[in-house]
Amino acid sequence: MEERYERIPIIQLWDQLLVPLQGDVTDAHADRLCDEVLERLRRTEARGLAVDITGLWVVDSHLCATLSRLAASAQLMGTKTVLCGMSPSIALTLQTMGVELTGVKMALDLEEALEWLGFRVAGPDHRRELDGEWAPGED
């Protein structure tokens, strides 16, 4: 069953890397991912790394330690890391346990994470346009 999650993609977005974690990640898999991401950082000379955990259904203390280690190692290599997409119930669980993700920048969602890494949305604000409230020159 673990085989289903064997391949977690490491996506390059210009000079940044995006890692969307999904499903149930084994310890061995998380460790291997850590190595692969750091290797890709070195090879691509990425300036930033976003790890999106929206698709994870359980995050325990061990995975938190692995993610902290990944962020700290990336930092040592000169790449900043941001973690995003933590669900309310995972946040409540980690908070209750007393797990701290010290030294890791957190963002609410992928949009916020990418903005923090320096991405900017060009053109009109889509969200407001969809709401039908947007009018040119309104701001």
Place this chain on the structure above:
Amino acid sequence: MDQYDRLLTLLSGYVSPLNARSVLNRALSHPRIERHQLVERRLAEIVPRIGRAAQLFIDPARSDSLEKELRALVGDRAPPTRILVEINGEADIVRARAAGRRICETFEINGFSVQKVATIISELSRNIASYVGRGQLEIVPISGRPPRVQIVAEDAGPGISGIDRILAGQYKSKTGLGLGILGSKRLADRFDIQTGAGGTRIEVEVIL
């Protein structure tokens, strides 16, 4: 034909129509379930009550047959029984977590409670996998209002040294955050640990 009529028809094959109605209404009365709430997924809850209520009216020789028909009605929607997961290595942590999730799903509970159950299972099975190598984890659903899940982790390892310091939060492991056991205790509604030279048994309960 809704579930109510379906059950009524089934019962009428065993007792008089009047008694069938009375049996069904009795089964739905404590705790109260309205007719419109009697959807398929709740049958598992009702069927044992019907079986008991029908005992008053049914010909004892046919009681087994009714029992069989009722069970067939529920099919694989029967409430989950305990799941035992043998832990022999790290890969079994994922199996244990999946088992916990399956149990929570049948209670149709999600969110924080499921996260608590899954995380505790993960922490306790990892403790066994990394420090002892082998052991077992039992996940027991307990129906009731509210339902609960009991998790029992057992191994025959050398016991956890310095358990008092761990529970007091004074211990940091080199590999993890040292929070497996303490974190589980903080998440649980009931936590009991016995550890010594003969092994370790941790019993935890989470109210869903």
